[in-house]
Amino acid sequence: MKLRIYSLKFGINTCYILKGKGIIMIDGGPPNAIKKFEKYTTKFRIEPDEIKLIILTHADFDHAGSAGAIKERTGAQIAIHKNDREILEEGLFNWPPGVTRWGKVSHTIFSPMMRRMPIPPQKADIILNDDDFPLYDFGIEGKVIYTPGHTAGHVSVLLDNGDFFAGCMAHNIRLFTPGPRLPIYAEDIEQIRKSWKKVIEQGAKMVFPGHGNAFQVKRILDYIK
Numbered sequence: 218m219k220l221r222i223y224s225l226k227f228g229i230n231t232c233y234i235l236k237g238k239g240i241i242m243i244d245g246g247p248p249n250a251i252k253k254f255e256k257y258t259t260k261f262r263i264e265p266d267e268i269k270l271i272i273l274t275h276a277d278f279d280h281a282g283s284a285g286a287i288k289e290r291t292g293a294q295i296a297i298h299k300n301d302r303e304i305l306e307e308g309l310f311n312w313p314p315g316v317t318r319w320g321k322v323s324h325t326i327f328s329p330m331m332r333r334m335p336i337p338p339q340k341a342d343i344i345l346n347d348d349d350f351p352l353y354d355f356g357i358e359g360k361v362i363y364t365p366g367h368t369a370g371h372v373s374v375l376l377d378n379g380d381f382f383a384g385c386m387a388h389n390i391r392l393f394t395p396g397p398r399l400p401i402y403a404e405d406i407e408q409i410r411k412s413w414k415k416v417i418e419q420g421a422k423m424v425f426p427g428h429g430n431a432f433q434v435k436r437i438l439d440y441i442k
């Protein structure tokens with residue numbers, strides 16, 4: 218069965234629904250995104266209860282804020298890495314520091330406003346460790362792979378065909394960067410370079426970032442050296 222990839226844009230965030238033999242979702246969008254989520258599933262002709270798994274690339278508010286509401290609507294399980302679990306389950310505000318000039322400036326400007334946003338505590342069902350987590354049981358030919366750096370618990374999804382769902386390992390929206398680049402916010406940018414090497418070795422080809430449009434992996438090679 219041919220895999221279908223659906224992009225769900227919530228403001229500056231892009232989440233993905235993958236439909237193979239089964240259906241999974243990558244990231245849960247910012248808080249209060251449930252109405253928009255429902256519009257998307259209607260548009261894509263997906264019954265919400267067909268979605269069995271929501272993989273959170275990390276627990277930042279803009280990637281995880283509606284995961285709990287989507288779980289309630291779909292019955293899907295939420296998967297998150299153990300290092301980001303507490304942020305999710307306690308409803309903590311998390312936003313890694315800026316690592317570029319604009320990253321630092323924008324973080325300083327917008328952080329006070331973002332911090333006021335209420336984030337619901339959300340319960341995870343599957344706690345990932347540093348090992349690969351295969352997705353075959355969910356009808357998707359690929360795996361979750363541990364790719365720390367943006368946060369200590371950042372994971373990505375690598376499909377057997379090379380499609381790579383990178384969360385915040387890369388940014389590709391004009392508000393952040395002029396093209397595909399390493400993220401402008403990160404806890405450990407060197408660690409992100411290591412994570413990139415790991416996924417490229419394992420066959421990542423087409424990159425689907427959590428912010429912005431897809432691009433070929435070769436476009437980021439210069440930035441991970």
Ligand SMILES: [Zn+2]
Nearest residue numbers: 275277367385
């Ligand atoms: Zn993030």
Ligand SMILES: [Zn+2]
Nearest residue numbers: 277279280385
């Ligand atoms: Zn983000």
